[in-house]
Amino acid sequence: MTPKTDLRETITEVSCNLFMEQGYASTSIKQIADAAGCTTAALYYYYEDGKEAILHKVIEQCVPDMMGMLATLEGASSLYELVMRLGDAMRTEGPELLRRLRWLMIELPNMGEAERAMLHNRKLEFMDRLTDLIEPFVDGRQQAEMLAWVNFCALFGYGQTFISMDLRSYRDVPDTEFVEMLATMTATTYGK
Amino acid sequence: MTPKTDLRETITEVSCNLFMEQGYASTSIKQIADAAGCTTAALYYYYEDGKEAILHKVIEQCVPDMMGMLATLEGASSLYELVMRLGDAMRTEGPELLRRLRWLMIELPNMGEAERAMLHNRKLEFMDRLTDLIEPFVDGRQQAEMLAWVNFCALFGYGQTFISMDLRSYRDVPDTEFVEMLATMTATTYGK
DNA sequence: GTCTATACCCCGATAGAC
DNA sequence: GTCTATCGGGGTATAGAC
Numbered sequence: 001m002t003p004k005t006d007l008r009e010t011i012t013e014v015s016c017n018l019f020m021e022q023g024y025a026s027t028s029i030k031q032i033a034d035a036a037g038c039t040t041a042a043l044y045y046y047y048e049d050g051k052e053a054i055l056h057k058v059i060e061q062c063v064p065d066m067m068g069m070l071a072t073l074e075g076a077s078s079l080y081e082l083v084m085r086l087g088d089a090m091r092t093e094g095p096e097l098l099r100r101l102r103w104l105m106i107e108l109p110n111m112g113e114a115e116r117a118m119l120h121n122r123k124l125e126f127m128d129r130l131t132d133l134i135e136p137f138v139d140g141r142q143q144a145e146m147l148a149w150v151n152f153c154a155l156f157g158y159g160q161t162f163i164s165m166d167l168r169s170y171r172d173v174p175d176t177e178f179v180e181m182l183a184t185m186t187a188t189t190y191g192k
Numbered sequence: 193m194t195p196k197t198d199l200r201e202t203i204t205e206v207s208c209n210l211f212m213e214q215g216y217a218s219t220s221i222k223q224i225a226d227a228a229g230c231t232t233a234a235l236y237y238y239y240e241d242g243k244e245a246i247l248h249k250v251i252e253q254c255v256p257d258m259m260g261m262l263a264t265l266e267g268a269s270s271l272y273e274l275v276m277r278l279g280d281a282m283r284t285e286g287p288e289l290l291r292r293l294r295w296l297m298i299e300l301p302n303m304g305e306a307e308r309a310m311l312h313n314r315k316l317e318f319m320d321r322l323t324d325l326i327e328p329f330v331d332g333r334q335q336a337e338m339l340a341w342v343n344f345c346a347l348f349g350y351g352q353t354f355i356s357m358d359l360r361s362y363r364d365v366p367d368t369e370f371v372e373m374l375a376t377m378t379a380t381t382y383g384k
Numbered sequence: 385g386t387c388t389a390t391a392c393c394c395c396g397a398t399a400g401a402c
Numbered sequence: 403g404t405c406t407a408t409c410g411g412g413g414t415a416t417a418g419a420c
Contacts (some may be wrong), residue, residue, distance in 0.1 A: 025217040072302040105356040106298055146373050157349025176419055181338050185377040234386055
C-alpha cells in the first residue's frame with residue numbers, strides 16, 4: 001500500500017505542489033524537506049545544485065502535453081463540432097492544464113533562455129497543429145490561423161479568469177454555454 | 193524640475209514597480225529603500241507594519257479603472273463598432289491595464305479576504321456594465337452577458353498570452369486583425 | 385523625518401558522522 | 403543514502419542618535 005516511491009521522485013512531486021501553490025520564491029527548501037519527510041541535507045544528495053536544480057526539474061516535468069489534447073479533435077465533421085470538442089478537451093484536461101500553464105508563465109523570469117525557447121516552441125507547435133485542424137473547414141490558412149488564436153485565447157482567458165480570480169465561482173458563467181457560444185460564433189461566421 | 197514628491201509617495205511608487213517586475217516575495221525592503229533613496233529604517237516611519245503594509249497600499253493604488261475604459265464604448269452605433277471600440281480601448285490602455293491585472297492575479301494568495309472581495313466586485317461591476325452596453329444590440333440580457341464574457345475573455349487571453357510568454361512577439365498575431373475577427377464573429381452571429 | 389547600528393531569524397548550503 | 407551540526411549571508415525589523 002505505502003507508495004514507497006523513490007525519495008528523488010517524492011522531492012520533485014512535493015516541490016511541484018509547493019511551487020504551484022506558493023510560487024518558487026516563497027517556498028523554502030526546509031518546507032520541501034519537511035513535506036518530503038527528510039532533511040534539507042538529503043535534498044542536496046539528489047540535487048547537487050540545490051533549490052534551483054529542483055525548479056528546473058519541476059519545470060521540465062510540468063510542461064503539459066497540449067498536443068495530446070488536440071488528438072481528440074481529429075475527425076470532427078464540422079467547424080462547430082471542432083470548437084465544441086476543443087472546449088470539451090479544455091473542460092476535461094483544462095483545470096490541471098491551465099494551472100500548469102499559469103504557473104509556468106509566472107515563473108518565466110526564473111527560467112533560462114533554453115527553457116523559455118522550449119516553451120515558446122511548444123506554443124507555436126500547438127497553434128500550428130490547431131490551425132491544421134481548422135483549415136479544412138475555412139477559407140485559407142490565414143483565416144484558420146486567426147481562428148485558432150481567437151478560440152484559444154477565449155478559452156485560455158476564460159480559464160485564467162476563473163482559476164485566478166476565485167475558483168469558487170468557476171461556474172458563475174456556465175462553461176458549456178460559453179463554449180457553445182464560441183462554437184456558434186465561429187461556425188456561423190466562418191464555416192463553409 | 194526635480195519631482196520633489198513626498199518620500200511616502202516615492203516609496204509606494206518604486207515598490208509598485210519592483211513588485212510588478214519581480215513579484216512581492218522576491219523584492220526585499222533593502223531594494224525598495226535603495227530605489228527610493230533612503231534607508232530601510234525610513235520605510236518603517238511611513239509604514240509601521242513594514243513590507244506587508246507597503247504591499248497593501250500598492251494593491252490599493254494598483255487596481256485599474258476598468259470602468260473608465262468602458263466609457264469610450266458609449267454611443268457605439270452597432271455591435272460591430274462596440275466590439276471594435278472595446279478592442280481599441282484594450283490596445284490603448286491594455287498593456288498597462290493587463291500588466292496590473294496580471295500582477296494582482298499573481299499576488300492574490302498574499303491578499304486578505306477584503307481585498308479579494310473588492311477585486312471580485314470590481315470584476316462583476318465591469319462585466320455588468322459591459323453587458324449593459326451590449327444588451328441593446330442583441331436578443332435579451334442573458335445573451336448579452338455571455339457575449340460580454342466571450343469577448344472579454346478573448347481579449348484578456350490574448351493580452352495575457354503575449355504579455356506573459358514574450359513581449360517581443362506581441363505582434364506575431366496582429367492585434368487589429370484579432371479584434372476585427374472577434375467583432376465580425378460577434379456581430380455576424382448575434383447582431384440584430 | 386531620517387540615519388547608524390544592530391538584533392535576530394531564517395535561508396540556502398555543506399562537512400562529516402553513521 | 404540520510405542525518406546532525408553548523409556556517410555565512412541576507413532578510414525584516416527596531417532602538418536610539420541627530
